[in-house]
Amino acid sequence: MLRKFTFLALIAVSCAKDDNSPLVISDVEINLKYDKQHQYSIKRGNKTLDNSAVKWELNDKNLGTMGTDGLFKARKVGTSHVNVTYNGALAQGNINVTPYSNLFTEPIMKFGSSMSDIKYLEKRKKIAETNNGIMYEGENSKIQRVAYVFDNDKLITALVIFKSTTAVAEEAGLFYKERYPKVVIGDPYIIFVDDDKIKIVGIGVDDDYGLVAIYARSDAGLRTNSSKALTEKHRKVINELKAKLASSK
Incomplete structure (x- = not known):
């Protein structure tokens, strides 16, 4: 009887120990x-x-x-x-x-930020500036340019111009897919949607700039079925920056 009692007591102590x-x-x-x-x-x-x-x-x-x-x-x-x-x-x-790709540092998309705010935060080398835009040099051989477009000194969109190769296009697609799981398929643009529904990123081939990613507000309504997803107003700013860059060389 004593042996049985001792055995049961040990079980009880063990269970109590596990519970605590x-x-x-x-x-x-x-x-x-x-x-x-x-x-x-x-x-x-x-x-x-x-x-x-x-x-x-x-x-x-x-x-x-x-x-x-x-x-x-x-x-x-x-x-x-x-x-x-x-x-x-x-x-x-x-x-x-963790990512498969660390292709580049995405633009600073704090919509409504001033030009001075972006210049303070952006770490890439500035290569051109106009009244409504700033252009930076890409930080590696796969990124040609990063440009910001402003309206009344408020940030409204950004453009990343990639090196237009199949390898870079494939890596860019992976880069965005693993960061923005919500995808809307357009032609020729693919739209990646931010989970916070603040911004969208359209990636595709532009007639003027080649392989690009366009950052805009989530309600911007990029033209996914056009090879010129940027509005003419935005395009004008980018072209002015390119002209300014060319004239400074």
Whole structure:
């Protein structure tokens, strides 16, 4: 009888110990790509918990989806925390969705910013400036120019002029796809939509500039079925910048 009592007591102590143990997530930090997934597991003491019995939550739900089975499916580049709760206990892990491509630094799209604001924030080399625009030299051989267009000293759009090759076009498509999962297919422009619905990026081949990316407000209504998605007003500013650059050489 004493032996049986002792055995039951040991089981009770062991269970109590597990109940008071901290939650332990299988991976405190993970790194993966936007098109990959990762399976988590959770322990408390010596016991592996049923994933469906715990609560899974992402701080940034735009980063991917977190299933009730502990399976994280990435969606876009970025970082977030995964929070796991069970009977009042908490565990947390870091998720880093890293890019395949670091093609370039995107333009500073704080709509309404003044020219002086952009000049202060932009780190590329300025090569031309007019009353309504600023043009910068691309930071690598794949980026030719980055230009900003203003109206009454307020930023309204930006243009990235890429090197027009198939390899750069393919990398640019990947670069935007892993950062802007919402896509609208146009001809010849493809529109990538910001999750915050603040901006859109149209990428395509322009008659005048070649392979370009056009940044605009989400309500700008780029002409996706035209080889000249920029309005004539915007185009005029870009051409003035190009002329200013040519005259300074």
